[in-house]
Amino acid sequence: MRQETRIPHLTNDRWRQPRLRVDSDEEGLRHASWIELFFDLVFVVAIAELSHTLETHLSLIGFLQFAALFVPCWWAWTLFTFYADRYDTDDVVHRLLILSGMLAIIFLAANVHNAFNNGAIGFTLAYVATRSIVLMLYIRVVQYVSVARANLNLYLRSYIPSTILWLASIAFGEPTRYILWAIAMTIELLTPILGSRLLTGTPVHPSHLPERFGLLTLIVLGEEIVSVASTTAGGNWDLLPTIAAVFGFAIAACLWWLYFNFLETAVIIRGIRSVHVYNYGHLPIVMGLALVAVGTEHTIHEASHHVLSFGARWALCGGVALYMLSISIISVTACRRNFSWLMVASVAIALTLAIFGGLLPALTLQGLLLAMLVIKVSIEILKTKFTATREDEIIKMETRD
Structure with a gap:
């Protein structure tokens, strides 16, 4: 009797249902996808802008401003990276959302130089847009992967209050605006730590x-x-x-x-x-x-x-x-x-x-x-x-x- 040969996961990469990549037996040693490598290019721009801003203001205030802007840029990268580590499908929908995120980060980088002056509103809106695109990625994945609901719930715990604070900061001037930024970022950074138990069902990929x-x-x-x-x-x-x-x-x-x-x-x-x-x-x-x-x-x-x-x-x-x-x-x-x-x-x-x-x-x-x-x-x-x-x-x- 002739055995049926099954070709693993080859052909149509246009539409794929999201899945938890870490649970797949096909994964093995996994490397970054081409869209992830392309995505990293926008951070070259962001880091270059941050460095240029510090170069022209090498003072205590300059260092503090550099750190304050570096954190949200780095955090945006980690949000996309951890999502892709667990649920990357590299299909059309995923790519379009990632490309949209890249565009938002480009606008984020473009407003870095004047983020503490007349670029504050642009920086705020670009960052909120970046986080909103990550939210869209999670909303898509929960339709197919039940354990992803824990990731979405945890993300919403920080997304809702921090987004309110980021958008509210537009209505205020210095120093209230930057105090609201600091509170919003603190919420975002602490939420994954405080909600660690929600992440136990979705481990990260070891390679x-x-x-x-x-x-x-x-x-x-x-x-x-x-x-x-x-x-x-x-x-x-x-x-x-x-x-x-x-x-x-x-x-x-x-x-x-x-x-x-x-x-x-x-x-x-x-x-x-x-x-x-x-x-x-x-x-x-x-x-x-x-x-x-x-x-x-x-x-x-x-x-x-x-x-x-x-x-x-x-x-x-x-x-x-x-x-x-x-x-x-x-x-x-x-x-x-x-x-x-x-x-x-x-x-x-x-x-x-x-x-x-x-x-x-x-x-x-x-x-x-x-x-x-x-x-x-x-x-x-x-x-x-x-x-x-x-x-x-x-x-x-x-x-x-």
């Missing part, structure tokens, strides 16, 4: 989600490469700026190495609370990288000066400290044995350079920061090699027995 966050990290790292390239593109190859550019690239390489070789992605399989640590831990990671990019650009410009300016020093060194602290917290959450006094010392050194770096020449400060990162990466490589050697020895001993 897809880390890849998505890795791609976001790579995008923001790219901003530092752009900073190095753009500041040397004018043909200014004087010795000190050139050395600063080389140091800047080397710092970016070390940060890349630390993330993609030593960050514990296994944390997301430990439960929903660990997923929250992984998710929220990436906010200071990507924010720190954006700060380093701004600091690198100013360091190259100011390399011929005796010392780095206060803002450039804190962007560069403070960004590295924020980045490394966040990686450490995620790794320790995955396994307590990952705690390292070396990481604590690295964060302390970066902060010390930020505080007292005004006593050092600009290149000396940047060089010390780079040296610390090179030592950190080197020790981690040696630790990995030692651990692998020990495991091989244990396996050989067990085999002999």
Whole structure:
């Protein structure tokens, strides 16, 4: 008797019913879809606008405004990412909604530069539109996936009150408008944590989600490469700026190495609370990288000066400290044995350079920061090699027995 051969999930990608992707036996090792990669491009624009805004206002107020605008932009990315991780169908309806979200985020990015002036209303409306499109995605999925109702209920708990606050802020001026923004964002950020029990029935994908966050990290790292390239593109190859550019690239390489070789992605399989640590831990990671990019650009410009300016020093060194602290917290959450006094010392050194770096020449400060990162990466490589050697020895001993 001839067996019927069933071709799995091939042909018509125009219309697909949403399903919980994590429960599918066909998933296995899952990668980002083309629409997800296309979607990430709008965040290149958003992050570039945020960085440009900080570059022109490197002060305490500038840092606070940068952080205040960075959070909703990052949160918008996570909302789409977690939806797609669970329910991405990549069909016509899904693509149209994602493309609509991209357009809303473009308008969000376009209003970043003047969000605390005459662009506040545009920023508010663009952000509300972004969140509303995510709501439409969840409304669609609950028609086909019953467990998705928990996701929709949790989303509505933050969407309704925060949207009211965002829209109400249009009617007010400073500082009431920004107080309403802060309250709305606090509601949005806390709701998934407080409603964790509603998420237990819809786990995240163990390979897809880390890849998505890795791609976001790579995008923001790219901003530092752009900073190095753009500041040397004018043909200014004087010795000190050139050395600063080389140091800047080397710092970016070390940060890349630390993330993609030593960050514990296994944390997301430990439960929903660990997923929250992984998710929220990436906010200071990507924010720190954006700060380093701004600091690198100013360091190259100011390399011929005796010392780095206060803002450039804190962007560069403070960004590295924020980045490394966040990686450490995620790794320790995955396994307590990952705690390292070396990481604590690295964060302390970066902060010390930020505080007292005004006593050092600009290149000396940047060089010390780079040296610390090179030592950190080197020790981690040696630790990995030692651990692998020990495991091989244990396996050989067990085999002999």
